[in-house]
Amino acid sequence: MxxxxxxxSSWLNAPAHHAWLAAEGQRLLTFAKASRLPDGFGNLDATGxxxxxxxxxxxxxxxxxxxxxxxxxxxxxxxAELVAHGVAALSGPLxxxxxxxxxxxxxxxxxxxxxxxxxxxxxxLAASSAVVVGAPGAQQLLTDAIHIIDQFFWSEEEGVMxxxxxxxxxxxxxxxxANSNMHATEAFLALADVTGDxxxxxxxxxxxxxxxxxxxxxxxxxxxxxxxxxxxxxxxxNEDNPADGFRPYGITPGHGFEWARLVLHLEAAxxxxxxxxxxxxxxxxxxxxxxxxxxxxxxxxxxxxxYTLDWNHRPVVRERLHWTHAEAxxxxxxxxxxxxxxxxxxxxxxxxxxxxxxxxxxxxxxxHHELSPHNQPSSKIWGGKxxxxxxxxxxxxxxxxxxxxxTSALSAGSYVTKW
Numbered sequence: 001m002x003x004x005x006x007x008x009s010s011w012l013n014a015p016a017h018h019a020w021l022a023a024e025g026q027r028l029l030t031f032a033k034a035s036r037l038p039d040g041f042g043n044l045d046a047t048g049x050x051x052x053x054x055x056x057x058x059x060x061x062x063x064x065x066x067x068x069x070x071x072x073x074x075x076x077x078x079x080a081e082l083v084a085h086g087v088a089a090l091s092g093p094l095x096x097x098x099x100x101x102x103x104x105x106x107x108x109x110x111x112x113x114x115x116x117x118x119x120x121x122x123x124x125l126a127a128s129s130a131v132v133v134g135a136p137g138a139q140q141l142l143t144d145a146i147h148i149i150d151q152f153f154w155s156e157e158e159g160v161m162x163x164x165x166x167x168x169x170x171x172x173x174x175x176x177x178a179n180s181n182m183h184a185t186e187a188f189l190a191l192a193d194v195t196g197d198x199x200x201x202x203x204x205x206x207x208x209x210x211x212x213x214x215x216x217x218x219x220x221x222x223x224x225x226x227x228x229x230x231x232x233x234x235x236x237x238n239e240d241n242p243a244d245g246f247r248p249y250g251i252t253p254g255h256g257f258e259w260a261r262l263v264l265h266l267e268a269a270x271x272x273x274x275x276x277x278x279x280x281x282x283x284x285x286x287x288x289x290x291x292x293x294x295x296x297x298x299x300x301x302x303x304x305x306x307y308t309l310d311w312n313h314r315p316v317v318r319e320r321l322h323w324t325h326a327e328a329x330x331x332x333x334x335x336x337x338x339x340x341x342x343x344x345x346x347x348x349x350x351x352x353x354x355x356x357x358x359x360x361x362x363x364x365x366x367x368h369h370e371l372s373p374h375n376q377p378s379s380k381i382w383g384g385k386x387x388x389x390x391x392x393x394x395x396x397x398x399x400x401x402x403x404x405x406x407t408s409a410l411s412a413g414s415y416v417t418k419w
Contacts, residue, residue: 002268002402004340011349012333012398021395024360028395029071029079031366032388035064036082039106040089043386046377048365055109058094058102061086062122063389066407069129070396073410083135090123091141099168101148113167117153117180118246121161121187124149128190129407142194153184158231159206160184175234176227179246181207182255185262189269193408198273204266205278212259212284221287222251222295222311223259235311242308243317243381250316251309254324256292257331260285261397264334268402282338289331293347303354304375318373319380322359323387325351326394333398359391367391 011017031048035041040056041064065086072079093106101115102123124145130138152169153161161184164173185204192200215224215233226237226247235250242249267281295313296305304320305328329351336344358375359367366385372378393406400409409415 002264002271003337006336006340007342007345010336010345011352012336018399021398025392025395026076028366028388028392029067029076031385032064032067032392033078033082035060035386035388036085039093041065041086043384044366045384046364046368046379048385056089056094056106058090058104058119059122060386061089061094062119062126063387065090065126066122066129067388067392069126069133069135070392070407070410072133073129073407074396080133080135083130083133084137086126087130087135087137087141090126091137091144095144096167100144101152101169108167114164115152115167115169116164117161117177118183120145120148120153121180121183124187125183125190128187128194128405131194132407132411146191146195149184154203159203159210161207174229176229176231177247178211178223178225178227179252179255181211182259182262185266189262189265189403190405190407192269192273193404198275201266201270201273201275205270208259208263208266208281208284212263212288213278213280216256216259217284217287221256221284221291222309223255223288225252225255243319245381248308248317250311251295251313252307253292253296253305253309254307254321254327256288256296257324258327260288260292260331261327261334263288264338264402265405267338269404272403285331285335285338289335289344289347292328300373302373302375304358304371306373307381317381319378320358320371320373320375321381322355322367322369323390325355325359326390329355330394330397334402337402361385 006012034048035044037056040061042050042054042056045051065083068079068082072083094102096103102119104112127142127145131142155162161181163175163177185207188200188204224233226234228234238244238247238249263281263285267277270277299306300315300318305324306315307317307319307321310316332344332348361368368377369382369385370378399415401414
């Protein structure tokens, strides 16, 4: 048993709340359809249009394929063909036909021929979701993604994903990153469901043991993002480029929330599979949420969660990003289901009230992806509205159990509350 009774008045029990989430989900999906390009999916601008120079990207293509597969699994018409398009793009122009693996853009048109663990984790997630909904070519894509992860990225010695390589798989980067391993954990949970192979749950546990139970727990549950090849923290990493979109300096509270949710999914998945499940997983999830919410919410005097903090919990990059708040909401509902503790209900409502007031764009559509320190739309870190994945998952997760993974749960009709 991995869940507790919800408070009687919980929004998670309220049909009207789930109707609101469903309506918001439909709005997000409709907006995102315009991202289709011949070679995959691209980045929409703030008005929901593709710029004249738009090109497909592997990250967005994988995320859109996964998200559209979730929609199709729910029984929403109009998404099966978009899933098939994503699978075709990931199987064709985005894949390296010579050395295997995936470029960041079709045929590496951006000049970047490197192979990044972050992108490959999303390809595996997209492939697993596409397999669940029976998309043509999805099984081969999944087989290819698993082969690449097994052959190059997974380090059995270190118990993590290695970070990046050159095109021909030489030149391993002397860096270890929490972000890529966080999304690998997410992908591994899905791979376990789709393949029935519990080694993915063992691998996910090894990642969590190192990055969360060892490093974050030893640092007031602040997630350490950057390490050298010997797993020594690089606390000054990118100090001269603190607003980097993927490797920012210092603490990224949004990842604390995201990890908290994934740790609970891992706990539930291992219990469901009958595997040994450490009791510390719940405690670590609680610690992650407590640290991120205490130190990052309204830390500069304005409501919302800042993008980054320094090692003394002082705000560095004060912009508020939509994905951070989506993950905070998702973590709050997961902890609420797992524990039944009322303060998670309070946080869940607080975060959704903030998103409703500040992020949801009812004029141009979708969500503002970034707000200034004064909670006005801005584009210091992320311009436009390229991301469906975070907000979409945030509106779907409240209706789902903690296991199995999202697309598998949707396909099986495993709703906690029906939409």
